[in-house]
Amino acid sequence: MATVAEDSPTRRRRRRLAAVGFLTPAMVLVVAFYLIPAVLTLILSLTDLSSANFTEPWNFIGLDNYRRLFGDAFFPKILKNTLFYVFVTLGLFNVGLALVLALLTTSIPRRAGFFFRMLWLLPRITPSVVYVMMWVRMAQQPPFGIFNQLAGPFGLEPENWLFETPWLFVILTNGFVGASFGMIIFTSALESIPRDVITAARVDGASGWRLIRDMKIPLIKWPLLFVATYQTMSLLTSFEYILLLTEGGPGLFTTEVWALTSYKRALGTYFGNNQWGYGAAWGFVLVVIGFLFSLLYVKIFRFNQLVKEPLIE
Amino acid sequence: MIGTAGIGRRRISRGPRIGYAILGVSVVPILVGYAWLLIASFSRRTRGLIPTTIDGRAGGWTLDNWSFVSDGSVYRATLNSTLMALGMVVGVGIVSTLGGYAISRIRFPGRKGVLSMTLLLNAFRADMLLIAIFFVLRALGATPLVGRFIGFDTVGGVALVMVSLELPLGLWLMKGFFDNVSWDMERAALIDGASRFRAWWEIVLPQVMPGLAALSVFTFISGWNAYLIPFTYTVGTGVSNLPVFLDELIGETSPTNWNQVAAVGLFQLIPILGFYLLMQEKLLNIYSGGTKGGT
DSSP states (O other), rough: OOHHOOOOOOHHHHHHHHHHHHHHHHHHHHHHIIIIIHHHHHHHTTBBBOOOTSSSSBBBOHHHHHHHHHTTTHHHHHHHHHHHHHHHIIIIIIIIHHHHHHHHTTTOHHHHHHHHHHHHHHHSSHHHHHHHHHHHHHHOOOOOOHHHHHHHHTTTTOOOOOSSSSSHHHHHHHHHHHHHHHHHHHHHHHTOHHHHHHHHHTTTTOOOHIIIIIHHHHTTTHHHHHHHHHHHHHHOOOOOOHHHHHTOOOOSTTTTTTHHHHHHHSSSSSTTTOOOHHHHHHHHHHHHHHHHHHHHHHHHHHHGGGGOOOSOO | OOOOOOOHHHHHHHHHHHHHHHHHHHHHHHHHHHHHHHHHHTTEEEEEEEETTTTBBOOOOOSSGGGEEEHHHHHHHHHHHHHHHHHHHHHHHHHHHHHHHHHHHHOOOHHHHHHHHHHOOOOOOOOGGGHHHHEEEEEEEEHHHHHHHHTTSSSSHHHHHHHHHHHHHHHHHHHHHTTTOHHHHHHHHHHHTOOOOHHHIIGGGGGHHHHHHHHHHHHHHHHHOOOHHHHOOOOOOSOHHHHHHHHHHHHSSSSSOOHHHHHHHHHHHHHHHHHHHHHHHHHHHHHSSOOOOOO
């Protein structure tokens, strides 16, 4: 142990050099693809840069983009859509159904539970383009739509359900991917509850619903909180499935959410040109929310427990 | 409920049965989606889930939808998908095994900062940085020599962006794997005068190979499936990957030839389903260890 305790300045310097060496590749990428882009988003949002004037020097216009954003005729609609989308998907699927699936698959025999969890993982590992295609075909008008074929005998008028009930399909499509994340986390949390704790409660007469409400859920409250906050952020910023499914339509801004607006304004050719500056203003609001959320994680998830000191040198 | 089965018996057996019923119903959309993909890719047309001929009679099984395999149009995109996915596996593997080792096992000033940054980045979703990354890629593309390989509209550039997006998860997972390796051998090697790099390469790395393998499969899947980033940062068919190719195929003809599109979709799913069947348990573990959340 003598060698370990001796911590000469030379050794300390060598160790520091080693750390720098090991971390350099990661740091380069973090700076190039997180730090610089985050700052650049702010800078861009203060310019009127678009594909119409991008050969000229950047023209700074102060907070005009933000004024325009909050004054946009569709701003209330987009805000309402975003909140609706995030919290309904989160409540029904990413946390709600995820919890139900975890409780159910842990209460049946192990192999059967594993089988259902694996099926639920399928949407997540299916390429988004293929996955969305499946939902489009399910929703489509007759004679192709699968939903119409299955519901027809029950007297339901055949429709293109993606146009009739776009929100239903936006939420289903995202929810079927989102639920598996919480399901897996909750499952491992539930499985780590000691058997005798449950048995003792059973002996005391607790059963079914009471066991879940008074024992299991309180015992997994940290995973619950983690999944809820993490998935709020995911839903708020990801828009890939909506882009593929409805592109924010049908019609004007029907299912358009905040992140999609940012993307379409800046990188889509939807409005005739790429309005990088204006899109960046929409994006930067999300960057700020993301930053606040990530501080929240570090604070509430008892971060210090994760930081064990290395044992040697 | 019937005959001699007592009240106690009923109570035990009813719970699981309801559980199975709910679970069974819940997976119906997933199974129906896959069933459609399979049926459609081998038939002329479909009516709901029923395969039909062109004039709508039941039947119509065919292999014609798979003709794209022989005319070769799909191979450029397949090659690009493979390059992007493998590039990601190599990139994420190298960067996270190096970085994860440092934050797990080297004591240095600022270690706590680096650790919380990793956690912070995990929460910080990159989708919202796409606009600015577009400018970073264009700047990279303008650098001499390497610019041709890592700029905007290159396979390398797209792979590089995706490596960065996967990095928080990779660092975090590898840190966890390194945390579980015993200190004794490494300590002995260091006392014998091995450099930190040699200890990492010869002693520690072999012990985290199973973890690295799992991370690699996970990374391959996410690289192979990637749509948004290749779609945003590539122009035209030369550098587009399979998902972008498929997306263009859907929009190419109106009405879409869904049966051919389904075949290309299934073609793209083959390696994913292969990994899925081979590595189920490992994949489940990765998804719970990391904090990667699609939506």
